[in-house]
Amino acid sequence: MGITVEFHNDGCALIRMQNGQNRWNLTTLSQLNNALDEVERNKSASILVTTGEGKFYSNGIDLDWLNSIGRSSDAGRQFDTVIRDTLWRVMHFPMPTVAAINGHCFAGGAFLALCHDYRVMRSDRGWISWNETLISLRITDSLILERKLNIEALRESVIFAKRLTGPEALKLKIVDGIEIESNLISVSKAIGFKALGNNVIQRIDLQNMKKDMIPRTIGVSKL
Template sequence: MEKRLVTVDFTEDGFAIVRMKNGQNRFNLVFLDSLNQALNEVERNTKCRAMITTGEGKFYSNGIDLEWMMTVDSEAIVKFQKALENIMWRVMHFPLPTVAAINGHAFAGGAFLAMSHDYRVMRSDRGWITWNETHLKLRLGDMLLNLLSKKVLAMKSIREAVLFGKRVTADQAKELFLVDSMTELSDLIPTAKQVAQEALGPNGIDRDMLQKMKQDLYVRPSGDKPFLPETNLKGSKL
């Protein structure tokens, strides 16, 4: 049986645990397709009340698979850019409360994925969250800048984690409002479930209304410029 890069487990108390299980969980077309399939499973389950995403081992996600991108043609890069843009907006507009349980490093695209969620819980003793595009000599396009403007409101946070690409630990991330809470690895999923439960409140939230509210608050613009121009990619050092 072919190994699934992203799996979904449904708990008896109504949570979907989406696990990224491909090492560093770098984004390429195959990985994004697997992630999309997992999101489809969650949406089809009408008994599911909230979604939690996490990784395994040292990594939540180490971002875009630049080595893979160096091996494909421009058509595949454009297709990938659109697929990643769609996955970010899909998570931002997901019809359930979403929590990123950051078990390890969340770099660049991985940090963007975490920020696409409603909430973030980070492992306290290990792992960084950071945007290292400055160090890779890669510019951020409209879509990712738009995401940051909606999810990271403090200028200090933008300056430290994005502009200067510092490796932010869990306690620093909480101080910068990049994550909502931090905890030991053994309590990561239980804490994420508690966060989601508090978001749901005692009476729950209607799926359709929640999604409409997210779409109103996080308006998806049309005609965004590409976020990872091929000229920048080819000229950067991996």
């Protein structure tokens, strides 16, 4: 199925992740970056919305694949670099970005959602969590979490790895809104367009401001 891009007449670019649980390996990250390239090439696109399909937004890193190749292998080290670069690419994307979280959103998938400017989660189904504590993994580069989560959200969703529903995530300000599935994309689009308002913001200026306000630092993230 892969990852597809739709361009709507209103200026929304919609990326749909359709790889089952949408786990991240070198192949799926390449698909995502190709989709982001396509969005950037389209000069009529003014906002970006990403979503999954079915039960999952993203279930994080493809640990079966990563364990099969070895994290210390050349491919494993390449993966660490690519996933880190991809997260920061989304963080600094040159247009408003909204994650329409249609289902479960765990670990590396939750990192991806958090790197968007805004997040809208289903109100009736799905959890968001950084579940590394539960699977004996470390997060050695916490900059994204520190910049995006308040202390209560960090405690509940990361340290204690609680599976948070949409209403719980909204209360902790992890997401900006909750909606039923049928309205998820339309509400996400509305948030993206509201971010721009009537302003004419050049892509490069928006990207530079994001880089200035949330600068990237050197470090390898073990998601």
